Amino acid sequence: MKFREAIRAATLQAMELDPAVFLIGVGITDPRAVWGTLSGALQQFGPGRVIEGPLAEEALTGICVGAATMGLRPLLIHHRVDFVMLSMNQLVNHAAKWRQMFGMQQTVPMVVRAVVGRGWGNGPQHTQSHHALFAHIPGLKVLVPANPYDAKGLLLAALRDEDPVIYIEHRWLHEDDAPVPEAYYLTPIGKAAVVRPGTDVTIVAVGPMVPESLKAAAALEPTGLSAEVIDVRTLRPLDLEAVLQSVTKTGRLVVADSDWGPCGIAGEIIARVAEAAHDALKARPVRITWPDSAVPSSQAIEARFYPGAAEIQAAILQTVARQRDTELLAPSTVKKFDGPF
Amino acid sequence: MSHEGALSAEVRRRLYYRLRLLRQVEERIVADYHHKEMRSPPHLYIGHEAVAVGVCTALRADDLVFPYYRSHGWYLAKGGELKALMAELFGRETGCSKGWGGSMHVIDLKAGVMGTSAIVGGTISHALGAALALRMQGKTSVVAVSFGDGATEEGVFHEALNFATLRRLPILFVCENNLYSTNTHIRDRQAQLDIYRRAEGYGLPGHLVDGNDVVAVYGEAAQAIARARSGGGPTLLECRTYRVLEHCGVNADDDLGYRTANEVAQWRARDPLTQARHLVAGNEAERIVEEIRVSVDEAFADARSSPFPASLVPEGARP
Numbered sequence: 034m035k036f037r038e039a040i041r042a043a044t045l046q047a048m049e050l051d052p053a054v055f056l057i058g059v060g061i062t063d064p065r066a067v068w069g070t071l072s073g074a075l076q077q078f079g080p081g082r083v084i085e086g087p088l089a090e091e092a093l094t095g096i097c098v099g100a101a102t103m104g105l106r107p108l109l110i111h112h113r114v115d116f117v118m119l120s121m122n123q124l125v126n127h128a129a130k131w132r133q134m135f136g137m138q139q140t141v142p143m144v145v146r147a148v149v150g151r152g153w154g155n156g157p158q159h160t161q162s163h164h165a166l167f168a169h170i171p172g173l174k175v176l177v178p179a180n181p182y183d184a185k186g187l188l189l190a191a192l193r194d195e196d197p198v199i200y201i202e203h204r205w206l207h208e209d210d211a212p213v214p215e216a217y218y219l220t221p222i223g224k225a226a227v228v229r230p231g232t233d234v235t236i237v238a239v240g241p242m243v244p245e246s247l248k249a250a251a252a253l254e255p256t257g258l259s260a261e262v263i264d265v266r267t268l269r270p271l272d273l274e275a276v277l278q279s280v281t282k283t284g285r286l287v288v289a290d291s292d293w294g295p296c297g298i299a300g301e302i303i304a305r306v307a308e309a310a311h312d313a314l315k316a317r318p319v320r321i322t323w324p325d326s327a328v329p330s331s332q333a334i335e336a337r338f339y340p341g342a343a344e345i346q347a348a349i350l351q352t353v354a355r356q357r358d359t360e361l362l363a364p365s366t367v368k369k370f371d372g373p374f
Numbered sequence: 375m376s377h378e379g380a381l382s383a384e385v386r387r388r389l390y391y392r393l394r395l396l397r398q399v400e401e402r403i404v405a406d407y408h409h410k411e412m413r414s415p416p417h418l419y420i421g422h423e424a425v426a427v428g429v430c431t432a433l434r435a436d437d438l439v440f441p442y443y444r445s446h447g448w449y450l451a452k453g454g455e456l457k458a459l460m461a462e463l464f465g466r467e468t469g470c471s472k473g474w475g476g477s478m479h480v481i482d483l484k485a486g487v488m489g490t491s492a493i494v495g496g497t498i499s500h501a502l503g504a505a506l507a508l509r510m511q512g513k514t515s516v517v518a519v520s521f522g523d524g525a526t527e528e529g530v531f532h533e534a535l536n537f538a539t540l541r542r543l544p545i546l547f548v549c550e551n552n553l554y555s556t557n558t559h560i561r562d563r564q565a566q567l568d569i570y571r572r573a574e575g576y577g578l579p580g581h582l583v584d585g586n587d588v589v590a591v592y593g594e595a596a597q598a599i600a601r602a603r604s605g606g607g608p609t610l611l612e613c614r615t616y617r618v619l620e621h622c623g624v625n626a627d628d629d630l631g632y633r634t635a636n637e638v639a640q641w642r643a644r645d646p647l648t649q650a651r652h653l654v655a656g657n658e659a660e661r662i663v664e665e666i667r668v669s670v671d672e673a674f675a676d677a678r679s680s681p682f683p684a685s686l687v688p689e690g691a692r693p
Binding site for chain 2: 055081082084086087089091092093094095096097098099100101102103104105107122123126127131133134135136137138139
């Protein structure tokens with residue numbers, strides 16, 4: 034099942050099982066159904082539970098807060114993470130605060146699904162990830178699935194959680210194909226996954242950097258280097274234990290993020306490892322992040338903007354103090370987005 | 375006073391009692407604030423009382439209100455527990471928000487007082503969500519949301535009028551226009567000063583109400599609530615009123631010079647309590663004053679003797 038089909042499966046399954054779940058968002062009843070992730074939802078559940086929203090992101094988010102405090106479970110869908118910026122007041126000042134600000138009397142069980150629009154020259158305002166912005170805020174939970182199995186399992190878990198959950202979804206992964214169970218299941222929130230065991234270096238990866246990391250690890254295997262790859266899956270709460278366990282074993286850490294570096298999740302992971310397990314480190318940790326600038330549009334430089342398997346491989350070699358004597362890898366094999374929007 | 379003839383003695387007494395309750399509680403806050411036991415920024419409702427009392431008295435117990443950070447009046451008018459309000463202002467564990475919210479974040483779910491926000495316009499959209507939820511759940515409750523004139527400059531106010539009308543939600547939008555956003559006059563902020571006329575552009579009824587006349591507010595609110603409950607959709611009420619003390623705090627602010635002494639005096643002469651004095655006969659007013667005085671004394675004493683919260687991590691903070 035493809036990544037985007039797994040999102041659809043989770044959405045329909047949650048709505049079938051729980052009448053409190055409803056969908057709301059701008060353009061969600063569009064025939065294209067958010068890249069097919071909502072195909073059939075309107076027909077199956079009707080406009081009472083698949084609510085087309087005016088272009089009013091702040092109000093739609095506050096509507097979800099209000100409905101959630103009344104016992105419903107809204108799933109708010111944005112075609113771009115960039116559009117969520119219009120609703121930060123509701124997410125940061127309201128949804129994230131509500132539970133604590135009133136002495137734990139109310140919870141805000143709402144989910145915000147937002148798509149990262151990387152590819153096809155979408156440019157500076159349609160491609161941002163922003164997961165670290167949300168992960169900075171106590172009271173929010175932040176999920177970034179990296180494969181179809183977790184795309185379904187994490188969305189189902191989010192729709193059962195009592196706190197506001199931000200679910201960041203990379204369109205870059207939409208066509209990724211892998212087995213996904215038909216049955217209802219949950220990917221636990223707050224648990225990372227070791228997606229490739231290894232002994233020499235730990236790669237902690239976020240979202241689309243997970244397949245890139247796996248590719249780098251596979252390419253290095255013939256040289257005798259064994260890299261362990263951890264899919265962080267949940268940025269808040271962060272599964273520090275899983276990272277520490279691995280780093281204690283390998284002594285080397287590379288963090289591969291699909292976001293900017295400064296004040297980001299890669300720096301956070303490295304800081305927490307340094308605080309908790311400094312003595313286990315045999316080499317300086319390395320982070321792989323976006324260049325510190327806006328995402329460009331032109332295909333000539335867009336392709337160069339994003340780090341991938343090659344950069345991860347170079348970072349691994351750096352931590353083990355080897356020369357870059359291994360042949361550089363081909364670009365990502367993850368199916369790219371072919372436009373136009 | 376056109377609605378007054380139809381009011382029962384019970385409603386007249388309730389209106390007057392609630393006006394006095396709001397006023398006496400806040401006068402006591404003013405008197406005691408200098409002790410520095412209440413360490414939370416109070417946006418006092420003195421002068422506005424007729425708005426919350428008029429609307430809340432027209433609501434049912436199972437209706438919901440979404441007040442803003444000038445919150446004490448709505449909280450009390452809707453039946454929120456006085457002791458829990460005072461304990462919250464004193465920062466105590468027994469407060470309505472267990473000491474985590476303070477004056478700007480009050481809540482009483484049993485009374486239908488939903489949580490308030492310190493962000494201008496912050497709960498307008500929550501009211502939409504609650505109204506949507508009530509309808510999805512098949513309930514007949516309606517929702518009233520209050521906000522100041524400044525909030526009508528925020529985009530979310532316009533987003534909300536549109537959405538509520540589009541979905542015919544059972545909502546009463548109550549704008550308490552006191553002419554000032556903090557200390558900036560509405561003339562310096564808005565090009566067209568009739569806020570109620572914004573409604574026309576979004577296809578819902580908008581009415582101008584004398585916000586210092588509790589009977590007028592009650593009458594307009596009752597009609598809008600009946601309309602909302604019968605599926606007729608939302609209404610915008612602009613209640614013109616006046617904040618007598620400073621924007622935030624317990625003092626007069628005549629020294630700042632942003633408003634004239636004459637303006638303040640004119641509004642004080644139209645005090646909502648003075649205007650409502652005729653609602654009760656004989657020495658009933660004195661009995662009400664005394665009854666409330668006892669409750670307020672108790673609530674303040676109770677708050678002072680209650681424990682502070684002990685932990686920085688509230689129980690159940692993380693599931």
